[in-house]
Structures are given as structure tokens and as C-alpha cells.
Amino acid sequence: MGLAFGKGCHLHLIDGSAFIFRAYHALPPLTRKSDGLPIGAVAGFCNMLFKQVEDNKGPDAPTHVAVIFDHSGKSFRNDIYDKYKANRPPAPEDLRPQFPLTRDATRAFNIACIEIENFEADDIIATLARQADEAGGRCTIISSDKDMMQLVGGGVEMLDVMKNRRIDREGVEEKFGVGPERVVDVQALAGDSVDNVPGAPGIGIKTAALLINEYGDLETLLDRAEEIKQPKRRQTLIDNRELIEVSKRLVKLDTHMDLDFTLDDFEVREPEPEALLGFLSEMEFRTLTKRIADNLGVEPPAPKEVAETEEAQPVEAIPFEPESYECVSDAAALERWIDKIYGRGWVAVDTETTGLNEMTADLVGISLCVEAGEACYIPLAHRANAGDDLFADDTLADGQMQMENCLDLLRPMLQDPSILKIGQNMKYDAKIFARYGVNVAPIDDTMLMSYAMNAGVHNHGMDTLSQRYLDHTPIPIKSLLGTGKSAITFDKVPVEEAVKYAAEDADITLRLWQLFKPQLHRKKVTTVYETLERPLVPVLAEMEMNGIKVDRDTLSRMSNAFAQKMAGLEAEIHEMAGETFNVGSPKQLGEILFDKMGIEGGKKGKTGAYATGADILEDLAAEGHDLPARVLDWRQLSKLKSTYTDALQTHINPDTGRVHTSYSIAGANTGRLASTDPNLQNIPIRTEEGRRIREAFVADEGKRLISLDYSQIELRILAHIAGIETLQQAFKDGHDIHAMTASEMFDVPLDEMTPDIRRQAKGINFGVIYGISGFGLARNLRIPRKEAQGFIDRYFERFPGIRAYMDETVKFAKENTYVQTLFGRKINTPEINAKGPHAGFAKRAAINAPIQGTAADVIRRAMIRMPDAINGLPAKMLLQVHDELIFEVDEAAVDDTIKVVRDVMESASLPAVKLDVPLLVDAGQGANWAEAH
Known part of the structure; x- marks a missing residue:
């Protein structure tokens, strides 16, 4: 042992639980290859510990260090208040087995590992911080937990390592409005919903700080509560005195625990290589094991042999060495790489550009990789x-x-049908190359391979895939570009830094491809990838580059009209309220509705403001209250104005005069495409104003827009999958399906059908597909909940096949943790066996996914066949919006194009799937999208 702890010593106390949860939520799920044990949080925890050890050099380095953990189970605070932390959900299933491993990791790093039964980590930290301060040393608490800010002062400070920010006395005052010695008083008043500390209802941090600063401390405030002028606040403090005093006991940390160890036990010790590397190797952290072995100057242990499993096989354990990547700066060097590529037959390609918009970004550089580790x-x-x-x-x-020189050399290879070009989100790179006159083909895409295998399990971005399947964290782009207003574009990154980052991307992509390609077959998704994912890339790239013309004048006029209409609604709302207020402020609206107008049903949230979400306003409108109905109208106009009539103008490309949306193939688990920048799939079509927005999407001179839309495709697929003969027959006979359902359910003959009854049946037809509840249907149809539930019950009686389909689908999902479309697309349902609120959502998603997914597959198949079908016609495919395709066509070719497109769409499921119901496509045409739809 060294010197006893005292002056000149510096103690670091690490909040272990904060590290674990940060690691768990920040990183993608990771399992040990050999046995499937979850280890993602352990990996993140080890990285954070190693960073602490690495960063702590120089004059500020600790002389003593310990990691403090919460002991599982209750603490003494539960004896003070039995509801303490009662709201906290149990730890996630895959995190629980990782808790003991983080303790093992701490000991493997040769750092003191502390937890005490019946006490929380905060109390142990509080006691040790006091001891360090009293002994004349310094103490840094490594945590951002607000509960520990009461300890700051003297020789004690906090450090938030995620933001690299020290929290001293000023930092505490900024957070709480009071000094550290009064933090517990403010917390006792404000309470804490996370830990279930009651506090004083309706008093938040700001008000609490105001009161404490005015009266000096909590006890004085409570003794003099009668003097407070605001009646509501005064009464709250008088009525809740006991709860507030209990809250203070809950938030005050115990700084005088009896501990059976001393500060001297925490003296910094070097890790013992054998123990540390043995633990890391046991966890199968290849990259971290190598990094730490290099750091300790020893040989890493041989990688643990992993048996071949159905799951991800380790790519050859070749280390990532950014320093070894080559910077190609002349033709001779590039020609050597091209020779390598022809020798291999494939190459991973990635582009670096000045931005994320493929239509406006400039090419800055290109990276290539042919062998793992060589890029x-x-x-x-x-x-x-x-x-x-x-x-x-x-x-x-x-x-x-x-x-030009570079592209002239690469173009023949990038266009050569004998060379496979591999990318991660290849659509982006293909569009960049296309703008520079290079048509890249054929391609493979690691993002889409992951999506075909793992839709619903995790996202498919490169960083996630690299961490999960290669156990490697890529160089973050933020480290090169910075963030916020001071961020730079990639062309301003120095070449030597760019080489490491960009070449690594190609290296990762190649390794992922080597890993994923053989798995497609094992996971039985080769057909899905080859027929629904990969061939869609060039089709979408061409559509996105075509873009759709948008008339800026029409948008401006609409924007002004919406503004006038909003002003009119505001005047009406103010008149109803009897005063002016900010209609866009949920807080002010809540006070008007529930305090001033006295409408019943107001519920306050954590901030003390009333909730005024759309669902609440819809319920109030259904009860006959006019003001909430007007606010809903105002909000809808406000959203249309900001999201579409105003924002769309900024998306018009200055060179083409068109809007070029970007489709995400791997955006939704079910196979539906998502549209971004701008999102054209959310334009509401049920309101007149929403429909008017489509008037701004126009055809070029001499051309027309045509729209072809599958009619009720999801109901048709449901009738097929669930084997409902009455529905199948109705579709075959061309009946109005909603009227037929209404007739079946309400015993109303078809010739006596009213629009209102049909509307209700339509609501039920579509609602049932999405697993709607009586509550949801009541809101949609604005009818009492009991009546809505009656409708649903009767629906299942009349169509028993639907209930049977739902039950069978949920049973299959629970047994297999996935469901499938008719075309074999797997949609994973990892939450299906969860308990609690997620269970209902997971069931509904599992029921809906085969229907929505099959519909998505059908339109994908149609889109993939479309370029060949319309080849030779003066027509371009511009947009896909759910079940609708939009084309721009020469006026003279409208009828011919509609016929060709309709044939492709109506036969899109064949020959793979023959449906028991016909697919019908409605067609329209016009000078703009509203006319055509």
C-alpha cells in the first residue's frame, strides 16, 4: 500500500449503474457468438472503463478509484415511503444477465467494486465523498445524476463523461436555481416522478427554487406557508406538508454510512494482463482485447474457437488498422486497384460527398475494398x-x-456486368455516380441483406451492423465534421484523416457482405432479397432522380389562404373562449378549456400543465364541445401550412424545378417504403385542404399526370389469407365491399343503405385489419365506446374466419418470433412474448404485418417490372404513395400507358402467388395530382 489518503490525493467515484444503462441504451443489442448470451451493455461498460483508465493521466489523474453499484432489491427508503421507486419498470430481459458481468469486468480491470445491501450507490458515494473531503483530498464523482448534485462543494465536484463537462457549484445553481446545500429542499418540493418521490403537487423546479431563495430553507418556508400570496400555492404547501417532509428524507443522501472499508483500499492499481485479457477473451470482445493487449504491451490471447451456428459467423478476425489504408492519388495506383478488382470479380464501393441530398451533394472521394483489411x-x-x-x-x-481522369478509369469497371459492386445503402452511391455519368451495375447491398434477414430486430445502418456483427465501432463522422453551426462538409476534412474514415467504410461493407451473403440462404430469405429488395434499388433511384414538378405559385397562394383561414378560426376560438390567448400553446389552451370554461376530463401531466393532445380534443369534440373542434381544425391547417405549403417550397431543386423525395427501402419492418425530404406519403387525403395540396404537384407542359391505385388491396389480401368466402365472393362479383359488410352486420338491405351506415362499416373494415380496439373505433366514428365494441363483436360473429386468422397468426408469432408475407418476407416480432403494455401493440403488429407486408410486396413487384413494361412509351414513373403509383406521360400516350400499367399492377402477384380474389386498380389522369387521383 502507498500513502494513507489525505492532502494531495484525488478520489474518483464511478456511478456503475449509470455506466451500465448508458451503455445498454447507446449501443445495439449484441450477443456472444458462441452461446447467444447478451453482452452489448458489458461491451459498452468495458469501453467506458477503459476510456476512464486511458484518459486519467497527468495532474488531474486519480490516486484512488472505485466503481459503486446499486444493490438489487429495496433500500431503507422503502421503509420511509413504501411507494418509493414503485413506478420503475423491471430491467429489460436481456440486460439482467449482464449486471453480474459488469461487476466481473470491474474486478478484471483491477478496480475496487463496491455494493452494499439495503443502500443505494448514491449513499455510498455520498459517504466516501465526505470522507475524502474531510481528509483534505479531492473527490470527483463520475456521474450526471442530479440526485448527487447536493454533494458538490469544497473538494467535491462531478464529471459528466458523456458531455465531458465538469459540474461545480455554478453548474448546480444553473440546474436547480440554488446552491448545493439547498438542492434537497428544492427536490423535496418538486418531487421526482421517476423515483416516485411525491413532492408538492403542481410545484416544479423553478417555482421550488423561487420559494427556497425567498424563505431561506424548506423548514422556514413550511412554517411561514400562510404568508404566501398565491392561494393555490399556499394551500398546496399547507395540505402537503407531511408528504414534502417525507420527500426531503427520501432525496437526502446518507453521508455517514458505516463502511467496512477505507479510502486507502481504493488506491489505483495497474490491471493484471492475464486476468483482464482472460475476461475480455471469455466475452469474445475481439477488438477491445486487441486494443488493451497493445496498450499493456502484451500478446492478445488466441481467439476463442466458436462453433458454426445459425447466427452470424465471425468474419476472419483481421484487425481494423486505419493507418494501413492506402491513399490513391495517381492513375498508376488506381490501375493497380482495378487489376485487383478484376482478379477478384467484386469490390466494395463507397462515396464521400458534401451532403446527404444525392441530388445536390458533390462528390469528394471514392473508397474501394477487395479484401478484408485492405482498402x-x-x-x-x-x-x-x-x-x-x-x-x-x-x-x-x-x-x-x-x-474526370479518375471517373474515366473507374467507369468501365463500375458498369461492367462481370464485376459485382457491393455497397451499404447502394441507392445513395448509385445516384451520386449517375449524376457524374456512371451507371453502376450489378450491385449487392448489405443494408438490404440485413433488412431481409432481420426486419424488426434492429436497424440496418452501417454503425449498428458493424458493432453488432463485427464487434467494431467505426470512426464517428462527427469526429471529422463536428456538429451544429460549426460543422464542416467532407471536402474540408484533411485528406489524411479522410483516408482512415472513408476506406474503413468500404472495409466494413466488404466484411458485412462476406458475412451476410451465405446467411441469406440459411435464413431462407434469398428469394425475398433477390426478387423484392435488390432489383428495387435502380427503379427507385431513377424515380427519385425524375422527381415531380411542383408549382411554387400554387403553394404560395395556398399558404396565404391557410393563414387567412387560421386567422378566422383564431377569431372564432377567442370569441368562444371570451378572451384572446395563444391557440398554439397547449398550456394556455388547457387553462382555457379546463379552468376557465370548466369542461370536465382535464388531466395534468408531469409539468403541471393539462394534456391537450389530439385524442383528448377529439373526445371533447365528440361530446359536442365546439372550441376543441375548432382548435383541431386550426391545428390541421397549421400543420398543412408548415409541413407542406411552406416547407415544400424549400425542397424544390433549383436546377430541375422539381421535388426529389428519397425512398427508404429498409424503413418499415413490413416492407412498406418510407419517403423523406420531403415525406410525400403523409399528405392527408380525407380533408379538402389536404387534397388541395396535391394541386401543387403538376405535369410539365404537353404532359399529364396519371395515378393508378390498388382498390382496397389490404381487405382483398385479408379475404384471401383468412379464407373468408363471403368477402372473396363479393370481391369477385365486384360488389361495394363496405356496403356489403354493412348489410351483413346491420341487417340493412343493400338498396336501403345510407352513406352513414356505409361509413361506419368502412371504419370497421379498415379498423379490424389494424387490430383496432372498441376505444379506437369509438373515437374514429365519434360514437359511444359501448356501441363501437358491439360493432366489433358482431363483425367477428359474421366473419369468424377473421378471428381464427388473428388467433393463428399470434400463436405462430409467439412460437417463431416472426410472421411472414405470402411472398416469404420475414417480419420479426421480438416483443411478441413480452408482458405489459407492449404486448397488445406487438400482437396487433403481428396480425397486421402479413397483410400490410403482402400488399407492400405486391406493389414492389409491380414497380420492379414497370421500367421494362413502359419502355418505349413517353412515360416516367415519379412517385409511389402506399398503394398508388404516379406517372408523367405525354398527353397522346395517356390511355396506352394506363392500360400497360394497370396490367402490370393487377397481375403483380403472379406467378409466385395466385390470389383467390382479383386485384383491381383504379386509374385517373389530370394536369395535377389532385385531378389524377
């Missing part, structure tokens, strides 16, 4: 003086290839 970057447009704002200009940095 290069070809810089093309990095700027000289980029880091120097004062002298920055457009001069190119030295040591780069000339753009």
Missing part, C-alpha cells in the same frame, strides 16, 4: 486551407486525382 481512398475534391476560415478558398489540396 483505399481516392481523394478528388478536398479543399486546401479548409481548416482556416480566414484564408479558405476553392483551391484543391495537393495529392489528389483529377475527377
Whole structure:
């Protein structure tokens, strides 16, 4: 042992639980390859510990260190208040087995590991911090937990390592409005919903700080509560005195625990290589094991042999070495790489650009990889003086290839049908190359391979895939570009830094491809990938580049009309309220509705403000209250104005005069496409104003827009999958399905059908597909809940096949943790066996996924066949919106195009799936989208 703890010593107390939860939520799920044990949080925890050890050099380094954990189970605070922490949900299933492993990890790093039964980590930290301060040393608490801010002061401070921010006395005052010695008083008043500390109802941090600053401390405030002028606040403090005093006992940390260890036991010790590397190797953390072995100057242990399993096989354990990547700056070097590519027959390709919008971003460089660990970057447009704002200009940095020269050499290879080009989200790179006159084909896409295998399990971004399947964290782009207003574009990154980042992307992509390609077959999704995912990439790329023309004048006029209409509604709302207020403020609206107007049913949230979400306003409107109905109208106009008539104008490409949306193939678990920048799939069509927005989407001169839309495709697929003969027959006979359902359910002959009864049946037909509850249907149809539930019960009586389908689908999902579309697309349902509120949502998703997914597959199949079908016609496919395709066509070719497109769409399921019901497609045409739809 060294010197006893005292002056000159520096104690670091690490909040272990905070590290675990940060690691768990920040990283994708990860399982040990050999046995499937969840280890994602342990991996993150080890990285954070290693960073602590690494960063703690120099004058600020700790002389003593310990990691403090919460002991599982209750603490003494539950004896003070039995509801303490009662609201906290249990730890996630896959996190529980990782708790003991984090303790093992701490000991493996040779760091003191502390937890005490019946006490929380905060109390142990509080006691040790006091002891360190009293002994004349310093103490840094590594946590951002607000509950520990009461300990700051003297020789004690906090450090939030995620933000690299020290929290001293000023930091505490900024957070709580009072100094550390009064934090418990403010917390006792404000309470804490997370820990179920009651506090004083309706008093938040700001008000609490105001009161404590005015009266000095909590006890004085409570003794003099009668003097407070605001009647509501005064009464709250008088009525809740006992609860507030209990709250203070709950939030005050115990700084005088009896501990059977001393600060001297925490002296910093070097890790013992054998113990630490043995633990990391046991966890199968290949990259971290190598990093730490290098750091300790020892050989890493041989990787643990892993048996072949159905799950992800480890790619050859070749280390990532950014320093070894090559910077290609002349033709001779590039030709050597092209020879390598022809020798192999494939290459991973990635582009670096100045932005995320493929239609406006400029190409900055290209990276290539042919063998895992061997990659290069070809810089093309990095700027000289980029880091120097004062002298920055457009001069190119030295040591780069000339753009045309490089593309002329690469073009034959990138277009060569014998060379496979592998990308991660290849649609982006293909569009960039297309704008530079290179048509990349054929392709493979690791993002789409992951999506075909793992839709519903995790997202499919490269960072997630690299961490999950390669156990490697890629260089973060933020480390090169920065964030916020000071962020730079990639052309301003120095070439030597760009090489490491960009070449690594190609290296990761190749390794993922080597890993995923053989798994497609084992997971039985090769057909899905080859027929529904991969061939869609060039189709969407072409559609996105075509774009759709948008008339800026129409949008401006609508924007003004919406503004006038909103002003009129505001005047009406103010008149009803009897005063002016900000209609866009949920807080002010709540006070008007529930305090001033005295409408019943107001519920306050954690902030003390009334909830005024759309569902609450809809319920009030259904009860006959006019003001909430007007506010709903105002909100809808406000959303249309901000999201569409105003924002769409900013999306018009200055070069093409068109809007170029971007479709995400892997965006939704079911196979539906998502549209972004701008999102054209959310334009409401049920309201007149929403329909009017479509008037701004126009055809070019001499052309028409045509729209072809599957009629009730999901109901048709339900009739087929669930084998409901009455529905199947109705579709075959071309009956009005909603009227037929209404007739069946309400015993109303078809010739006596009213629009209102049909509307209700339509609501039920579509609601049932989405697993709607009586509550949801009541809100949609604005009818009493009991009546709505009666409708649903009667529906299942009349169509028993639907209930049977639902039960069988849920049973299959629970046994297999996935469901399937008719075309074999797997939609994973990992939450299906969960308990609690997620269970209902997971069941509804499982029931709906085969129907919605099959419909999505049908339209994908139609889109993939479309380019060949319309080849030779003066027509371009522009948009896909759910079940609708929009084309721009020469006026003379409208009828021919509609016929061809309709044939493709109506036969899209064949030959793979023959449906028991016909698919019908409605067609329309016009000068704009509203006319055509």
C-alpha cells in the first residue's frame, strides 16, 4: 500500500449503474457468438472503463478509484415511503444477465467494486465523498445524476463523461436555481416522478427554487406557508406538508454510512494482463482485447474457437488498422486497384460527398475494398486551407486525382456486368455516380441483406451492423465534421484523416457482405432479397432522380389562404373562449378549456400543465364541445401550412424545378417504403385542404399526370389469407365491399343503405385489419365506446374466419418470433412474448404485418417490372404513395400507358402467388395530382 489518503490525493467515484444503462441504451443489442448470451451493455461498460483508465493521466489523474453499484432489491427508503421507486419498470430481459458481468469486468480491470445491501450507490458515494473531503483530498464523482448534485462543494465536484463537462457549484445553481446545500429542499418540493418521490403537487423546479431563495430553507418556508400570496400555492404547501417532509428524507443522501472499508483500499492499481485479457477473451470482445493487449504491451490471447451456428459467423478476425489504408492519388495506383478488382470479380464501393441530398451533394472521394483489411481512398475534391476560415478558398489540396481522369478509369469497371459492386445503402452511391455519368451495375447491398434477414430486430445502418456483427465501432463522422453551426462538409476534412474514415467504410461493407451473403440462404430469405429488395434499388433511384414538378405559385397562394383561414378560426376560438390567448400553446389552451370554461376530463401531466393532445380534443369534440373542434381544425391547417405549403417550397431543386423525395427501402419492418425530404406519403387525403395540396404537384407542359391505385388491396389480401368466402365472393362479383359488410352486420338491405351506415362499416373494415380496439373505433366514428365494441363483436360473429386468422397468426408469432408475407418476407416480432403494455401493440403488429407486408410486396413487384413494361412509351414513373403509383406521360400516350400499367399492377402477384380474389386498380389522369387521383 502507498500513502494513507489525505492532502494531495484525488478520489474518483464511478456511478456503475449509470455506466451500465448508458451503455445498454447507446449501443445495439449484441450477443456472444458462441452461446447467444447478451453482452452489448458489458461491451459498452468495458469501453467506458477503459476510456476512464486511458484518459486519467497527468495532474488531474486519480490516486484512488472505485466503481459503486446499486444493490438489487429495496433500500431503507422503502421503509420511509413504501411507494418509493414503485413506478420503475423491471430491467429489460436481456440486460439482467449482464449486471453480474459488469461487476466481473470491474474486478478484471483491477478496480475496487463496491455494493452494499439495503443502500443505494448514491449513499455510498455520498459517504466516501465526505470522507475524502474531510481528509483534505479531492473527490470527483463520475456521474450526471442530479440526485448527487447536493454533494458538490469544497473538494467535491462531478464529471459528466458523456458531455465531458465538469459540474461545480455554478453548474448546480444553473440546474436547480440554488446552491448545493439547498438542492434537497428544492427536490423535496418538486418531487421526482421517476423515483416516485411525491413532492408538492403542481410545484416544479423553478417555482421550488423561487420559494427556497425567498424563505431561506424548506423548514422556514413550511412554517411561514400562510404568508404566501398565491392561494393555490399556499394551500398546496399547507395540505402537503407531511408528504414534502417525507420527500426531503427520501432525496437526502446518507453521508455517514458505516463502511467496512477505507479510502486507502481504493488506491489505483495497474490491471493484471492475464486476468483482464482472460475476461475480455471469455466475452469474445475481439477488438477491445486487441486494443488493451497493445496498450499493456502484451500478446492478445488466441481467439476463442466458436462453433458454426445459425447466427452470424465471425468474419476472419483481421484487425481494423486505419493507418494501413492506402491513399490513391495517381492513375498508376488506381490501375493497380482495378487489376485487383478484376482478379477478384467484386469490390466494395463507397462515396464521400458534401451532403446527404444525392441530388445536390458533390462528390469528394471514392473508397474501394477487395479484401478484408485492405482498402483505399481516392481523394478528388478536398479543399486546401479548409481548416482556416480566414484564408479558405476553392483551391484543391495537393495529392489528389483529377475527377474526370479518375471517373474515366473507374467507369468501365463500375458498369461492367462481370464485376459485382457491393455497397451499404447502394441507392445513395448509385445516384451520386449517375449524376457524374456512371451507371453502376450489378450491385449487392448489405443494408438490404440485413433488412431481409432481420426486419424488426434492429436497424440496418452501417454503425449498428458493424458493432453488432463485427464487434467494431467505426470512426464517428462527427469526429471529422463536428456538429451544429460549426460543422464542416467532407471536402474540408484533411485528406489524411479522410483516408482512415472513408476506406474503413468500404472495409466494413466488404466484411458485412462476406458475412451476410451465405446467411441469406440459411435464413431462407434469398428469394425475398433477390426478387423484392435488390432489383428495387435502380427503379427507385431513377424515380427519385425524375422527381415531380411542383408549382411554387400554387403553394404560395395556398399558404396565404391557410393563414387567412387560421386567422378566422383564431377569431372564432377567442370569441368562444371570451378572451384572446395563444391557440398554439397547449398550456394556455388547457387553462382555457379546463379552468376557465370548466369542461370536465382535464388531466395534468408531469409539468403541471393539462394534456391537450389530439385524442383528448377529439373526445371533447365528440361530446359536442365546439372550441376543441375548432382548435383541431386550426391545428390541421397549421400543420398543412408548415409541413407542406411552406416547407415544400424549400425542397424544390433549383436546377430541375422539381421535388426529389428519397425512398427508404429498409424503413418499415413490413416492407412498406418510407419517403423523406420531403415525406410525400403523409399528405392527408380525407380533408379538402389536404387534397388541395396535391394541386401543387403538376405535369410539365404537353404532359399529364396519371395515378393508378390498388382498390382496397389490404381487405382483398385479408379475404384471401383468412379464407373468408363471403368477402372473396363479393370481391369477385365486384360488389361495394363496405356496403356489403354493412348489410351483413346491420341487417340493412343493400338498396336501403345510407352513406352513414356505409361509413361506419368502412371504419370497421379498415379498423379490424389494424387490430383496432372498441376505444379506437369509438373515437374514429365519434360514437359511444359501448356501441363501437358491439360493432366489433358482431363483425367477428359474421366473419369468424377473421378471428381464427388473428388467433393463428399470434400463436405462430409467439412460437417463431416472426410472421411472414405470402411472398416469404420475414417480419420479426421480438416483443411478441413480452408482458405489459407492449404486448397488445406487438400482437396487433403481428396480425397486421402479413397483410400490410403482402400488399407492400405486391406493389414492389409491380414497380420492379414497370421500367421494362413502359419502355418505349413517353412515360416516367415519379412517385409511389402506399398503394398508388404516379406517372408523367405525354398527353397522346395517356390511355396506352394506363392500360400497360394497370396490367402490370393487377397481375403483380403472379406467378409466385395466385390470389383467390382479383386485384383491381383504379386509374385517373389530370394536369395535377389532385385531378389524377
